[in-house]
Amino acid sequence: MALVPAVAAPATAYAVAATSPVSAQAxxxxxxxxxxxxxxxxxxxxxxxxxxxxxxxxxxxxxxxxxxxxxxxxxxxxxxxxxxxxxxxxxxxxxPKTPKSIVKGGAKNRAEVNLSRQLLYIYKGGKLVLISHISSGRAYYYQNGQKINARTPTGNYAVYRKAKGWETGPLGKLYKGNYFLRGYAIHGEPDVPLYPASHGCVRTPMHTADIVANLLPIGTKVYLRGKAPA
CATH class of the missing domain: 1.10.101.10 (PGBD-like superfamily/PGBD)
Known part of the structure; x- marks a missing residue:
């Protein structure tokens, strides 16, 4: 599916994009x-x-x-x-409003994970090319009766490994994982609810995962900011 580059977001929190013949009345x-x-x-x-x-x-x-x-x-x-x-x-x-980048001076080719809004933004050549719903890590989960931290890490990372399809990692099954820190990855998952539900990874819808895999070659910068909703 072709994705059309968007204009770069200006200094305001959200910028109004170009108008369209789409209307509520029609x-x-x-x-x-x-x-x-x-x-x-x-x-x-x-x-x-x-x-x-x-x-x-x-x-x-x-x-x-x-x-x-x-x-x-x-x-x-x-x-x-x-x-x-x-x-x-x-x-x-x-x-429409266009989201503002969550990092200053970020790489022109990058992925941004807005944990507070549960959104993924991908930029190519400094232009926003993909916006996706995500589900990040919840506070914790239980494994064999043990309480385990499941928060998605924040910080600046880069894609260091990619999976071609399904595989099982330290945090569970992942589809086309784009690993940026140990077992943490941006990956596809059939279940991407309206709340944080993963073991720490960043889930995207399955169809979107195929697009993301093409947009995030090894070395692509990954920036994660904010705090996931409780």
Whole structure:
């Protein structure tokens, strides 16, 4: 799937991107499971804004819902499991906000993980090319009755190893893992809920993981900031 480069974010917390013929009045409220031309327009618009709704097929499935969650979070909304696309979301799609980089002076080719917003941003040549919903590490998990820290580390790292498909690492099963610190990776996972749920890694939707794998060659800088919601 082609991703169209976006303009660099200016100094304000969020910058208003270019307007679009998409409007709240021209489109119906959409719900998970809906089909039709309005869903196709939604998917096309999300792709133009650097989100990944999956295949443009006019079907509001899980991958499109992941992209809607990411978009709504960037716009300052509070997405729900149902992820309806109503008047407010259509209006935001017409005049969207673009997320500001979370690092100053970062590498032109980089991944940024905003733990506070549970979002992933990828930049190529200094331009934002992908925005994705994620699920990072929760506070802890239990293994053999032992309480184990599951927080995703913050800091500056780089991709040092990549997996071509599924593999089992120290923190569990990972799809196309992009390892940046010991067993921590940005990787695909079928279950990417609206809350931190991993053992410490950064989960992305499966379809998005294929795109991420191509955008993060070995050596790509990875910056993680913020604190995951409780």
């Amino acid at each position: 489109n119906p409220t959409l719900h998970f499971g809906d089909k039709g031309a309005a869903v196709t327009r939604l998917q096309q618009r999300l792709i133009a804004l650097h989100y990944d709704p999956g295949t443009v097929d006019g079907q509001y499935g899980s991958q499109t819902r992941f992209a809607v969650w990411a978009f709504q979070k960037v716009q300052g909304m509070h997405p729900t499991q149902a992820a309806p696309v109503g008047k407010l979301t259509w209006a935001a799609l017409a005049k």
